[in-house]
Amino acid sequence: xxxNTLRASTARQPSSRLPYTVAIVIFLLLPWxxxxxxxxxxxxTFFYTAIAVxxxxxxxxxxxxxSIGQAGFYALGAYGxxxxxxxxxxxxxxxxxxxxxxxxxxxxxxxxxxxxxRGLYLAMTTLAVGYILDIVGQxxxxxxxxxxxxxxxxxxxxxxPKMSSTVFFYVTGASLIVVQVLAxxxxxxxxxxxxxxxxxxxxxxxxxxxEVSLWKAAIFAFAAALAGLGGAFFAHQSGYVGSDAFSVRLxxxxxxxxxxxxxxxxxxxxxxxxxxxxxxxxxxxxxKYGLLIYGGILLIVLLAFPKGAAGILASLTQRLKGGxxxxxxxxxSQNTQALSDAVQKGDAAALPKQQHSRTSLSIQGISKSxxxxxxxxxxxxxxxxxxxxxxxxxxxxxxxTIINMIAGIYRADEGSIHLGDQDLSALDIADRxxxxxxxTFQNLQLIEGVxxxxxxxxxxxxxxxxxxxxxxxxxxxELEGDERKEAFAILEFFGLAQFADRLPTQLPYGHxxxxxxxxxxxxxxxxxxxxxPIAGMNTQEAKAIAQVIIKLRDHGITIVLVEHxxxxxxxxxxxxxxxxxxxxxxxxxxxxxxxNPEVIQAYLGTGAKK
Amino acid sequence: xxxxxxxxxxxGANQVxxxxxxxxxxxxxxxxxxxxxxxxxxxLRALSGLLPxxxxxxxxxxxxxxxxxxxxxxxxxLIHVPQGRQIIPGLSVRDNLTIGATNIGLSQNVIAQxxxxxxxxxxxxxxxxxxxxxxxxxxxxxxxxxxxxLMMQPKVLxxxxxxxxxxxxxxQLIMTTLRGLADQGLAILLVEQVAMLALEYxxxxxxxRNGACAMQGxxxxxxxxxxxVNSYLS
Numbered sequence: 001x002x003x004n005t006l007r008a009s010t011a012r013q014p015s016s017r018l019p020y021t022v023a024i025v026i027f028l029l030l031p032w033x034x035x036x037x038x039x040x041x042x043x044x045t046f047f048y049t050a051i052a053v054x055x056x057x058x059x060x061x062x063x064x065x066x067s068i069g070q071a072g073f074y075a076l077g078a079y080g081x082x083x084x085x086x087x088x089x090x091x092x093x094x095x096x097x098x099x100x101x102x103x104x105x106x107x108x109x110x111x112x113x114x115x116x117x118r119g120l121y122l123a124m125t126t127l128a129v130g131y132i133l134d135i136v137g138q139x140x141x142x143x144x145x146x147x148x149x150x151x152x153x154x155x156x157x158x159x160x161p162k163m164s165s166t167v168f169f170y171v172t173g174a175s176l177i178v179v180q181v182l183a184x185x186x187x188x189x190x191x192x193x194x195x196x197x198x199x200x201x202x203x204x205x206x207x208x209x210x211e212v213s214l215w216k217a218a219i220f221a222f223a224a225a226l227a228g229l230g231g232a233f234f235a236h237q238s239g240y241v242g243s244d245a246f247s248v249r250l251x252x253x254x255x256x257x258x259x260x261x262x263x264x265x266x267x268x269x270x271x272x273x274x275x276x277x278x279x280x281x282x283x284x285x286x287x288k289y290g291l292l293i294y295g296g297i298l299l300i301v302l303l304a305f306p307k308g309a310a311g312i313l314a315s316l317t318q319r320l321k322g323g324x325x326x327x328x329x330x331x332x333s334q335n336t337q338a339l340s341d342a343v344q345k346g347d348a349a350a351l352p353k354q355q356h357s358r359t360s361l362s363i364q365g366i367s368k369s370x371x372x373x374x375x376x377x378x379x380x381x382x383x384x385x386x387x388x389x390x391x392x393x394x395x396x397x398x399x400x401t402i403i404n405m406i407a408g409i410y411r412a413d414e415g416s417i418h419l420g421d422q423d424l425s426a427l428d429i430a431d432r433x434x435x436x437x438x439x440t441f442q443n444l445q446l447i448e449g450v451x452x453x454x455x456x457x458x459x460x461x462x463x464x465x466x467x468x469x470x471x472x473x474x475x476x477x478e479l480e481g482d483e484r485k486e487a488f489a490i491l492e493f494f495g496l497a498q499f500a501d502r503l504p505t506q507l508p509y510g511h512x513x514x515x516x517x518x519x520x521x522x523x524x525x526x527x528x529x530x531x532x533p534i535a536g537m538n539t540q541e542a543k544a545i546a547q548v549i550i551k552l553r554d555h556g557i558t559i560v561l562v563e564h565x566x567x568x569x570x571x572x573x574x575x576x577x578x579x580x581x582x583x584x585x586x587x588x589x590x591x592x593x594x595x596n597p598e599v600i601q602a603y604l605g606t607g608a609k610k
Numbered sequence: 611x612x613x614x615x616x617x618x619x620x621x622g623a624n625q626v627x628x629x630x631x632x633x634x635x636x637x638x639x640x641x642x643x644x645x646x647x648x649x650x651x652x653x654l655r656a657l658s659g660l661l662p663x664x665x666x667x668x669x670x671x672x673x674x675x676x677x678x679x680x681x682x683x684x685x686x687x688l689i690h691v692p693q694g695r696q697i698i699p700g701l702s703v704r705d706n707l708t709i710g711a712t713n714i715g716l717s718q719n720v721i722a723q724x725x726x727x728x729x730x731x732x733x734x735x736x737x738x739x740x741x742x743x744x745x746x747x748x749x750x751x752x753x754x755x756x757x758x759x760l761m762m763q764p765k766v767l768x769x770x771x772x773x774x775x776x777x778x779x780x781x782q783l784i785m786t787t788l789r790g791l792a793d794q795g796l797a798i799l800l801v802e803q804v805a806m807l808a809l810e811y812x813x814x815x816x817x818x819r820n821g822a823c824a825m826q827g828x829x830x831x832x833x834x835x836x837x838x839v840n841s842y843l844s
Binding site for chain 2: 394395508509510535536537538564565566567570593594599600603604605606607
C-alpha cells in the first residue's frame with residue numbers, strides 16, 4: 001500500500017471546528033440578546049452541571065469506574081470555595097481553585113482506596129463516600145451551617161458588580177469550553193486509549209504497560225475536580241450553600257445525565273445535562289415523584305438506547321448522510337483466504353526493529369499453591385533465545401498458573417524467573433511489559449470501542465509527551481503521526497491493513513486474534529507469551545497464525561505458547577514442555593514428546609482395575 | 611434411544627462441533643473421550659438441548675428434539691449430570707437429591723421409593739442426608755449428583771467427567787455403579803478426560819479431536835491402539 005493510501009486511511013478525521021465556532025458565537029452573543037434573565041440563569045446552571053457530568057463521563061464512560069458519590073466531590077468544591085471566600089475573605093477565583101483542589105484530593109484519595117475494589121464494590125464504596133460527605137455537611141454545623149446553610153456567599157463578578165450575571169455566564173461557559181476541549185483531547189489521544197484499556201480489564205491494561213493504580217487515582221481525581229468545579233460555581237451562583245443540595249439524589253442525577261447522554265461519547269455529557277435540566281424544570285412541580293421519573297427514564301434508556309442521546313443523534317446523522325455503514329461481517333470472512341495469502345507474503349523485515357532480540361527465559365524451581373493445593377510444584381524450564389517453546393498438559397496441569405507467574409499476575413511462592421539476565425520476581429505486570437514481555441490472552445483482549453489501528457497503537461511506545469501531543473492536537477496537526485505509520489506497517493505485515501479503520505467487533509474472530517497479536521508485536525517484545533493462540537480459529541486462520549509465529553521467531557522474538565491443539569503445537573514448536581499435576585514431566589522436541597510413555601499416560605490416564 | 615446425525619454447533623464465532631454422529635441404545639455405555647477442548651462437553655450440552663445446533667438432527671426416543679426445551683427433555687428422561695457436580699450448597703443432601711424429582715412432579719410415594727433405591731446404591735448418602743450438600747467430599751458429591759439424576763427416572767444418563775478430581779477407589783466405585791446401571795438396561799453416555807478409564811468400562815467409544823470425530827469403535831479395541839495415542843498427541 002502506498003504512502004498516500006496510508007495517509008488516507010490512517011489520518012484521523014480532523015476534529016471539525018465548525019461546531020466549536022458556532023457554539024462560541026452563540027455563547028458570546030447570548031447575554032446581549034433581549035431574553036429573560038431566567039434563561040441566563042438556566043444557561044449558567046447548564047454550564048457547570050455539564051462540567052460535572054463531563055468528569056463522570058470520563059470516569060465511567062472511558063475508564064469504566066463507577067461512582068455513585070459524585071455529589072460528595074461537588075459538595076467539597078462548593079463548601080471549599082464558599083467557606084474560603086465567605087469566612088477567610090479570599091478572592092472568589094482563588095477560592096474556586098481551592099474548592100477544585102480539595103475535591104481533586106478527595107477524589108484522588110477515593111481512587112487510591114478504591115484500587116482494590118471493582119464493579120459493584122467500587123460503586124458501593126463511592127456511594128458510602130458520598131453519604132459520608134453529605135452527612136458531614138449536615139452535621140458539622142459550626143463549619144457548614146448544616147441545613148440552614150451558608151448564606152451571603154459572594155458572587156463571581158471579577159470587579160463588575162453590575163454585570164455579575166453576565167460575567168458569571170461567561171466564566172462558567174468558558175470553563176465548560178475548556179473542559180470540553182480537554183475531554184475531547186483525552187477521548188482522542190492515547191490518554192483515552194489507556195483509560196479504555198483499563199475499562200476492558202486491568203490485567204490487560206497493565207500487560208500493555210499502563211500503570212493501572214496511578215491512572216485510576218488520576219482519573220478519579222480529575223472527575224472529582226470537575227465535580228468540584230461544578231459545585232463551586234453552584235455555590236457562587238446562588239450565593240447560598242445548604243447541605244440538602246448534595247444528597248445522593250444529586251449523585252444519581254449526574255449519573256443519569258451521563259448515561260442518558262451516552263456513555264463514553266463526546267457530546268453525551270452536553271446532551272445528557274440538557275435532558276436532565278429539562279426534566280428538572282418540567283417535574284419541579286411534582287417533586288415527590290422526581291426519583292421515580294429519573295428511574296423510569298434511566299430504565300428506558302438502558303433497555304432501548306444503550307448508547308444514549310449521543311448514540312441516537314449519531315445514527316440519525318449517519319442516516320442523513322446516506323447510511324455509509326460498513327457491511328459488517330460478510331466481506332472479511334470471505335477474506336480468510338486473502339488473509340492467509342497476505343500473511344504468507346508479509347515480510348517481517350518491515351516490522352519495527354527489535355531492540356534486544358535473542359533473549360532467553362529461565363524459570364528456576366517455581367511453585368505456587370492455592371489454599372494448600374500445589375498448582376505448580378518446583379518447575380524449571382529453560383526457554384532458549386529465538387525458539388518457540390510449547391507448554392502443554394492435561395486440564396489442571398498448571399499451564400495457566402505458569403503463564404500468569406511469568407506475566408506477573410501471580411507471584412511465585414518460591415523460585416525465580418529471569419528474562420535474559422533480568423530478575424522478574426519483584427516486578428509487577430506493567431514493569432514486566434516495559435522490559436519487553438508482551439502477551440496475548442486466552443479470551444482475546446482488545447478495546448472494543450476503538451479502531452483496529454488504535455488497538456495496535458495501544459502497544460506502541462510513544463515518542464512525545466502528553467503536552468507535545470496536546471499542542472499538536474490543538475494546532476490541528478496529526479496526532480501520533482509516526483506511531484500511526486508504525487502501527488500501519490505492523491497491520492500490513494499481518495494482512496490487516498485494509499481493516500485499519502474498522503472496529504474489531506466488525507471483524508471475524510480469527511482476524512481479531514491477529515489484531516491482538518499485532519498489538520503485542522507493537523510492544524517490540526523480547527519475548528511473547530501466547531495463551532491459546534488458535535483457540536476458536538478455523539483451519540485456515542490457524543495456519544496463518546502458525547506462519548506468523550514462525551516468522552516472528554525468525555525475526556528474533558522468543559515465544560512461549562500454551563495451546564491444546566496438538567497438531568499446531570507439534571508443527572510449530574521447537575521445544576515442548578509437558579506438565580501434569582503441577583510438575584514438569586517431560587521436555588524435548590515434539591517427536592520425543594510424542595513417544596514419551598509418561599506423557600502418553602498423562603494424556604490418556606490409567607484405568608482403575610489395574 | 612439417542613440418534614444424532616451430523617451435528618454442527620458454534621459458540622460465538624467458534625465452531626465447536628463438526629459433523630458428529632452417534633447412536634446410543636438402551637443397556638449400552640458409550641464413552642466420549644478426547645483431549646481438552648476437543649468438544650466433549652459441547653457435545654453433551656448439544657444433546658441435552660443446552661447448546662443450539664447450527665445443523666444436524668438429534669432424536670431422542672424416536673422424537674426430534676430441535677424444538678423441545680432442555681427442561682422438557684429432562685422430564686422425558688434425558689438426564690445430564692454436569693461437570694463439577696453442581697450440588698446446591700445451601701440445601702441438605704436429601705433436598706439436593708429430591709429437587710429434580712419434585713420439579714418434574716413425581717408423587718411423594720414414588721419419590722420415597724426411589725430415594726430408598728438411592729440410599730441402597732450409595733449408603734453413605736443416607737448417613738449424611740441431613741447435612742448440607744456442600745460439606746460432602748468430592749466423591750460423595752459425585753454420588754449425590756448421579757443419584758439426583760437417577761431420581762428423575764432417566765432413560766438416558768449423560769455424565770460429564772464424573773472422575774474429575776476423585777480418589778481412585780471412589781472412581782472405581784462410581785464406574786462400577788455406572789456399568790451396573792447400563793447392564794440393567796439404562797443407556798449411558800460417559801464423557802471422560804481419562805481415556806483409559808472410560809475405555810475399560812464402556813462398550814463403545816467416540817474419540818473427539820478439534821470438535822470432530824477422530825475415531826470410533828469398540829472400547830476394548832481402542833484401549834491398546836497407537837492411533838488413539840496419536841489422536842491425542844499429534
